[in-house]
Amino acid sequence: MNAEEQRLAEDSARTRNWKRWGPYLADRQWATVREDYSPDGECWGYFPHEQARSRAYRWGEDGLLGISDRECRLCFALALWNGRDPIFKERLFGLTGPEGNHGEDVKECYFYLDSTPTHSYLKALYKYPQTEFPYAQLVEENRRRSRAEPEFELTDTGVFKANRYFDVFAEYAKASPDDILIRLTVANRGPEAATLHLLPTLWFRNTWTWKCTDEDCVAKPSITLATVATAASILAASHQSVGRFNFFAGKGPGGQAPSFLFTDNESNLKKLFDAPNASPYTKDGFGEFVIHGRAEAVNPAQIGTKAAAWYQLNVPADGQISIQLRLTAEGEAKEETFGEGFDQVFAERIREADEFYAARLPQNVSATERAIVRQADAGLLWSKQFYHYVVKEWLDGDPAGPPPPEDRKEGRNHEWRHLYNRDVISMPDKWEYPWYAAWDLAFHMVAMARVDPEFVKDQLVLFLREWYMHPNGQLPAYEFEFSDVNPPVHAWAAWRVYKITAGKGERDHHYLDRVFQKLVINFTWWVNRKDIRGKNLFSGGFLGLDNIGVFDRSKPLPTGGFLEQADGTAWMAFYCNTMLAIALKLADQDPVYEDMASKFFEHFVAIADSINFLGGSGLWDEEDGFYYDQLHVDGATVPLKVRSLVGIIPLIAVEVLEEEVISRLPGFSKRMQWFLDNRPDLARNISYLELKGQNAHTHRLLALPTRDRLVRVLRYVLDENEFLSPYGLRSVSRAHEKHPFVLTVDGREHRVSYEPGESASAVFGGNSNWRGPVWFPLNYLLIEALERYHHFYGDSLQVECPTGSGRMMDLQQVAQELSTRLCRLFLPDGKGRRPCHGEDERFASDPHWRDLLLFHEYFHGETGRGLGASHQTGWTALVARCLEDLARGNPSDGAPATDSARKRK
Numbered sequence: 001m002n003a004e005e006q007r008l009a010e011d012s013a014r015t016r017n018w019k020r021w022g023p024y025l026a027d028r029q030w031a032t033v034r035e036d037y038s039p040d041g042e043c044w045g046y047f048p049h050e051q052a053r054s055r056a057y058r059w060g061e062d063g064l065l066g067i068s069d070r071e072c073r074l075c076f077a078l079a080l081w082n083g084r085d086p087i088f089k090e091r092l093f094g095l096t097g098p099e100g101n102h103g104e105d106v107k108e109c110y111f112y113l114d115s116t117p118t119h120s121y122l123k124a125l126y127k128y129p130q131t132e133f134p135y136a137q138l139v140e141e142n143r144r145r146s147r148a149e150p151e152f153e154l155t156d157t158g159v160f161k162a163n164r165y166f167d168v169f170a171e172y173a174k175a176s177p178d179d180i181l182i183r184l185t186v187a188n189r190g191p192e193a194a195t196l197h198l199l200p201t202l203w204f205r206n207t208w209t210w211k212c213t214d215e216d217c218v219a220k221p222s223i224t225l226a227t228v229a230t231a232a233s234i235l236a237a238s239h240q241s242v243g244r245f246n247f248f249a250g251k252g253p254g255g256q257a258p259s260f261l262f263t264d265n266e267s268n269l270k271k272l273f274d275a276p277n278a279s280p281y282t283k284d285g286f287g288e289f290v291i292h293g294r295a296e297a298v299n300p301a302q303i304g305t306k307a308a309a310w311y312q313l314n315v316p317a318d319g320q321i322s323i324q325l326r327l328t329a330e331g332e333a334k335e336e337t338f339g340e341g342f343d344q345v346f347a348e349r350i351r352e353a354d355e356f357y358a359a360r361l362p363q364n365v366s367a368t369e370r371a372i373v374r375q376a377d378a379g380l381l382w383s384k385q386f387y388h389y390v391v392k393e394w395l396d397g398d399p400a401g402p403p404p405p406e407d408r409k410e411g412r413n414h415e416w417r418h419l420y421n422r423d424v425i426s427m428p429d430k431w432e433y434p435w436y437a438a439w440d441l442a443f444h445m446v447a448m449a450r451v452d453p454e455f456v457k458d459q460l461v462l463f464l465r466e467w468y469m470h471p472n473g474q475l476p477a478y479e480f481e482f483s484d485v486n487p488p489v490h491a492w493a494a495w496r497v498y499k500i501t502a503g504k505g506e507r508d509h510h511y512l513d514r515v516f517q518k519l520v521i522n523f524t525w526w527v528n529r530k531d532i533r534g535k536n537l538f539s540g541g542f543l544g545l546d547n548i549g550v551f552d553r554s555k556p557l558p559t560g561g562f563l564e565q566a567d568g569t570a571w572m573a574f575y576c577n578t579m580l581a582i583a584l585k586l587a588d589q590d591p592v593y594e595d596m597a598s599k600f601f602e603h604f605v606a607i608a609d610s611i612n613f614l615g616g617s618g619l620w621d622e623e624d625g626f627y628y629d630q631l632h633v634d635g636a637t638v639p640l641k642v643r644s645l646v647g648i649i650p651l652i653a654v655e656v657l658e659e660e661v662i663s664r665l666p667g668f669s670k671r672m673q674w675f676l677d678n679r680p681d682l683a684r685n686i687s688y689l690e691l692k693g694q695n696a697h698t699h700r701l702l703a704l705p706t707r708d709r710l711v712r713v714l715r716y717v718l719d720e721n722e723f724l725s726p727y728g729l730r731s732v733s734r735a736h737e738k739h740p741f742v743l744t745v746d747g748r749e750h751r752v753s754y755e756p757g758e759s760a761s762a763v764f765g766g767n768s769n770w771r772g773p774v775w776f777p778l779n780y781l782l783i784e785a786l787e788r789y790h791h792f793y794g795d796s797l798q799v800e801c802p803t804g805s806g807r808m809m810d811l812q813q814v815a816q817e818l819s820t821r822l823c824r825l826f827l828p829d830g831k832g833r834r835p836c837h838g839e840d841e842r843f844a845s846d847p848h849w850r851d852l853l854l855f856h857e858y859f860h861g862e863t864g865r866g867l868g869a870s871h872q873t874g875w876t877a878l879v880a881r882c883l884e885d886l887a888r889g890n891p892s893d894g895a896p897a898t899d900s901a902r903k904r905k
Contacts, residue, residue, distance in 0.1 A: 003348075004356035007118045012454045017177045019424075019455075020070055021327075022119040024386040025077060027092050027106075027430035027871075029062040033412065033479040034389045034435075037397075039405040041412050044096040044104075053087060054268040054284040056206040058398070059388045062091045062434075063201075065110070065124045065170035067180070070424050072205050072386035073242045076327060078170060078184065079199040079308060081290060084132040088287040090201070092431055093135060101145040102758045103768070106431040106870060107138045107154050111852045113169075114374065115381035116356060117452035121349035122172040124382065125852070129159035130166065130194050147760050155840060163189040166196055166315070167848060173349040178245075178329035181345055186313055187320035189848055196313045197290060199261070200325055202237060202247050203306035206265045209278070210398040214390070223247075225260055225302040232326075232337050233257050235307055243329060248337045249309035250324035258311045261286050262304035263297065286310075360450055362887040369887070372826045373880040375853045379873025380448050385430050389421040389479060416482045420467040426459060429857070432869035435479040438463060439486035439544050442493035443777050443875035446500070453501035457511050460494050464518035473525030477542075484554060485541045487571050488526060491519045491578040492781075498585075509589060516582050520596070523575060527603075530572075532562055536603075536610035537619065540568030547764030547771060548644050548731060549629065550743055550750045558745050561633030566619045567646040569611045570627070573653035573704050576604035580702070581655055587665050594667035601672060601702075604653075608685035608704050611650065625712035642741045642752045643716060643733035645770070645778050648723070650704040651713060652778075652785040656792050659698035687792070701792045710789065711799060717782075718814065719803035727835060727864040728774040728822045729782065730756070734861070756861035758868075773858040773867055777875045779822055780882075786815040819882040825864050826853060826879055835864025855879075 001009060010016040029035060030052040036043035047055065052062070061068065063077025080089040094106035109127040116122075134157045141152040159165070167187040174180055188194050202223060207215035221239040226246065235247040249258050263285030269275040271284070281299045286308055288297035313321050324338050336342075357374055365373070391413050397404040413419070426448070427433060428440040441463070445456045462468060469475055470482075477484040494515040498507060530538045539562055542554040551557055553565070583597035611618045611627070619627050621639055627647040631638040662669045676683045687701035705713060716722045722733040732754050740753035752771065759769035789797070790811035798808040801817055809817065825836045832850060836859065837843035843850055855876040856866030 002355045002359060003352040004116050004118065004120065007116075007120055008452065008454065011118060018118040018120065018174070020177055021067055021174070021180055022070070022384060022424070023066070023115070023122060023124075023382045024068045024070060024072055024384055024424050025063040025066040025075055026060055026385050026427075026434040027062060028094070028432075028434045029057050029060045030091075031096050032059075032434060034059040034394065037401075037404060037408075039407055044098055048096070049091075049093055051272060052091060053287060054271050054282065056209060056265055056267045056283055058206075058210060059394075060386060061203075061205050064089065064091055065126055065168070067119075067122070067172060068205075068386060069242060070386065071241075071422070072388070073207070073239055074202070074204055074237060074245060076182070076200070076202050076247075078126070078168065079201050079286065080126075080128050080166075080168065081197040081199075081287075082128060082130050082132075082166075083195055083197065084130075086132075086135075086291070088199070088291070089128060089133070090287075093133070093138075094431060095139065095142055099139060099143060100151065101142050101147055101149065102151055102868075104432050105142070105151055109154055109160075110871075111854070112375070112378045112382035112871070112873070114353060115378045116349075116353045117381060117455065118174070119172070119381070120174040121346075121353045122170075122382070123378075124170050126168045126170075127160070128166045128168055128196070130164040130190060131159050134159060147758070147762065150758065155842075160842075162191060163848075164191075164194070165189055166194070168196075168198075171346065173346045175345050176332060179332045180327045181342055182325035182327065183322055183346060184325065185320055185322045186315055188315035188317060191317050193314055193316050193319075196315060198311040198313055198323065199286060199290070199308040200249070200311075200323070201286070201306065201308040202235060202327070203265050204237070204239060206305070209266065209400060211400040212393060212398055214393075221305060222303055223262065223305060223307040225262075225307075233260065233309070235260070235309075236330075237307075246326075246328050246330055247307075248326040248328070250326075250338050252311045252323065253313065253321055258309040260302065261289060261308045261310055262299040262302050263306050264299075265305045361884060365883065365887045368827065369823075369883045371851060372853060373883055376447070376855060376873060376877040376880040377451055379855050379871060380426070380444060380451070380877050383427045383430050383444075383871070383873055384424050385427045385434060387421050387423060387425045387427070387436060389419070389435075391419040391482075392417045413479070413482050416470065416476065418467060418471065419476060419482065423462060425462075426874065428874045429869040429872040431871065432857075433478075433872070436476075437478040437486065438475045439477075439489050439777075440874050442489040443780070443878060445493050446496050447875070447877040447881060449497045449500040453497070456497050457501070457508065460490065460497060460515060461511070463490065464515060464522070469518065469522065470525075472529075473521040473523075474529075475522060485530070486544045487540075487567075488522070488575045489571075489781075490522070491515075491575055491582065494519070495578050495582055498582075509586065512582060513586055516579070516586060516596075519579065519582075523579060526572060526575070530568065532564075535614055536569070536572075536607045537564040537614060538568035538572050539563050539565055540571065543567055543571065545645065545731075545770045546768035547759060547761060548642075548646060548752075550640050550642060550741065550752055552764045557631070557633075558748075558750075559631060559633045561631060563640075564619065564630045564632065565646070566611070566627040566629050567649040569607060569619065570650040570653050570704060573604055573607045573611070573650070576600045576607060577653055577655035577702055580604060584657075584661060584665065584668070587668065591665070591667060594665050594671075597665070597668045598671040601668075602675060604702055605675070605679075605682045605685050608653075608702075609682050611704055612685065612706075612709075620709065625709070626716060627713070640741070640743070643722065643735060644752070645729075645731050648713065648717060648729070648782065649778065651710065651717075652781045654701070654703040654785050654788050656788055657700040657702065659700070662700075699792050701789075703789070707793070707797065711797075714799050714814075715803050718799065718801045722803075724802055724821075725774055725861045725864075726821060727825050727859055727861075728776075728779045728818060730754070730772055730861040731770045731775055731778075731858075732772050734772075754861075756863075757865070769858065769868065772861045774822075774825075774861055774864070775858045775875075776822065776878050779818060780875075780878045783815045783818050783882075786811045786818070790815070816886060819886050823879060823882050823886065825859055825866075835859075836866040838863065838865035 011018040038046040066077025068075040114123040169185040226234040226236040232248040263281040268282035285297040476482040580600035587593035737754040832844040855873040857868030857872040
């Protein structure tokens with residue numbers, strides 16, 4: 001094992017706690033549901049950015065390029081002041097959902113550059129303007145703009161003209177699990193010398209004000225000035241559960257020691273609510289002292305729960321200054337605090353990070369592609385966050401706080417009083433979505449599996465534990481509404497992770513068995529709650545696709561009646577197939593699972609029959625050759641003929657059964673044969689193929705579409721005037737640009753048109769746009785499905801790609817074509833332009849921008865420009881898997897259905 005692999009092994013074995021410290025601070029804690037104690041649930045306005053610098057958080061912390069321990073008790077982050085801003089830059093600024101013309105939107109320029117899975121090395125970058133930060137301009141201009149206009153970004157304000165900004169790099173290197181070296185580098189990119197006030201800040205999360213007995217620290221911790229030494233000044237931080245840590249602050253330029261400021265992480269109640277303060281020294285004390293000169297705002301006794309080292313740096317034009325810091329557990333063995341040994345640790349950790357990632361990529365991956373993968377991995381790892389939300393306590397209120405309104409007890413998430421979140425969790429985006437989303441997390445885990453297998457498996461198990469999963473079997477969706485219904489992809493992620501993380505031929509059957517048992521409960525919830533007529537046609541509701549449909553599917557339909565959803569039904573077929581594959585694998589070691597395999601086999605066939613034939617043709621439209629949702633109202637059935645991903649999702653429900661696997665399982669084999677012999681009405685949904693010759697073997701294909709229907713749907717999928725864009729698959733057919741779908745209900749038009757960029761409608765969720773742009777997750781699932789189809793049909797099934805081009809491809813080649821188009825989003829062209837960065841010339845030509853990447857939530861269907869959340873590395877990091885698979889020239893790990901399938905390849 002290389003050095004980072006050794007650290008991962010030690011952490012997994014619990015011999016050394018290498019992951020105790022990491023980038024677990026949220027990028028935004030304000031305006032979250034957790035901090036909302038309003039009677040009406042309007043979280044965006046209850047705790048705004050304006051109050052964040054003065055008001056203590058109840059459930060977490062946020063900071064700029066910071067770290068914390070795994071329970072977010074002791075935190076470290078940066079505070080910056082350029083001498084012009086009215087406030088400190090301690091946290092990222094952005095627009096709330098109601099403020100943005102396309103929903104919530106961070107308005108900063110920051111980049112996650114590197115991280116190892118144990119966070120033994122971390123690096124990130126923040127770009128800080130030297131002119132006054134345009135808070136008001138960003139709010140006012142975006143408020144003025146309509147939904148038909150693009151978002152107004154920080155780069156549009158002109159604050160980066162003439163390169164008058166600082167690049168602030170934060171780097172962390174661990175000498176041991178509790179010895180963290182910190183190097184902060186400030187580079188002046190401008191033409192003149194400029195001053196930056198740099199305040200590296202150490203503080204404790206406020207756990208004492210609320211008097212909650214389940215917190216580790218009800219007693220107030222402390223940070224004091226221990227000594228001012230020759231080489232470094234030392235702060236001593238003491239906490240009853242964290243222990244005692246020393247914080248060393250190195251000398252500034254010219255050998256001058258920084259000044260130290262102390263205050264308390266307490267709300268400034270006087271400023272906020274004109275009420276008495278619990279402490280004369282409040283959370284906003286440093287800004288009041290440095291910016292406004294209020295000496296009484298900081299504690300002259302040099303003690304508090306928040307402390308900062310204050311460096312005033314005059315950075316020369318085109319020059320840079322580095323500051324050395326160190327956070328170390330008391331008694332931790334080490335050599336000199338700073339000096340040559342400090343730089344040597346950084347050099348070693350960087351070399352070890354390079355070594356770790358080099359071992360995980362094919363050798364023929366280019367340097368450009370390696371840089372993309374490395375930043376994708378960094379984004380995944382930096383997006384881990386301490387997430388704390390105990391719903392019962394949140395609903396009932398804190399012992400030291402006023403009782404909440406009675407209405408609150410029946411408000412948001414009141415049915416989830418068992419939910420107890422207090423873990424480090426992979427977030428979609430730590431600013432725009434600083435809370436987990438169950439279906440997002442599944443894709444994160446597949447993207448992260450080759451980097452940190454144990455973390456990935458622990459995350460998937462965590463969401464199935466009894467303090468997460470509802471007693472009825474539902475998984476929590478996301479904090480705005482835990483009861484909402486996300487696509488059931490947890491089983492797929494668990495199965496893929498099981499196969500991807502196999503080491504030296506050994507696989508974790510214990511993990512697979514563990515997740516399977518709880519997934520059966522979740523599957524049962526789906527069957528009992530979402531099959532309205534008991535006909536194996538499902539009405540999942542929201543299903544994560546936000547505004548892709550004609551109506552908001554989370555609410556009662558304006559027409560009355562109910563929907564039978566092509567995507568909901570297909571997701572359940574996909575779930576069945578995945579559970580079947582898991583059961584067959586577990587049956588290799590325990591024949592008890594043969595019965596479960598038979599159950600999922602028969603259930604899949606029943607769903608396939610319903611979606612294709614119930615009532616004649618199910619949800620299939622023979623005239624169009626596509627799957628559609630159906631509206632049932634007043635005894636009539638109305639197909640909602642929107643060509644969208646809803647009708648493509650049925651293609652992903654495909655699994656290949658190998659005869660050599662089935663033959664080892666006599667119970668399953670006998671039951672399947674009885675079914676085929678005695679239920680020919682349902683057996684028509686199973687394709688059978690026997691290949692003869694040197695590698696003779698038999699396949700059985702379990703898929704929703706027949707071969708003919710698969711080909712007909714793929715004609716739309718691969719048509720550049722329909723779904724196929726230069727950068728992957730659009731979420732709605734481009735044909736709806738000229739021919740929108742319109743349904744009139746009670747004189748009101750409900751319209752779906754093709755919108756390649758941001759949503760023009762606020763009906764179903766602001767900037768969560770599924771009416772045209774390219775999204776990674778469903779593209780990736782289709783790529784895997786095409787590989788499974790190819791495993792069954794081989795070269796015998798070829799389609800035009802693109803449709804009408806005359807170019808024939810087998811389905812493996814089609815999968816590679818889709819992967820290539822997705823990768824094209826991030827690869828520079830001959831002029832250095834990457835489609836994901838749109839028209840911003842800086843990313844093509846400026847040496848301080850051109851190697852930086854953002855991993856957006858989704859991408860413009862025509863230009864590839866990144867849209868939505870700008871740091872949603874979670875599922876967009878799947879580009880790393882696409883690049884790796886293309887380099888290998890093989891299908892994605894886990895795409896073939898069986899071990900034997902992979903061996904033949």
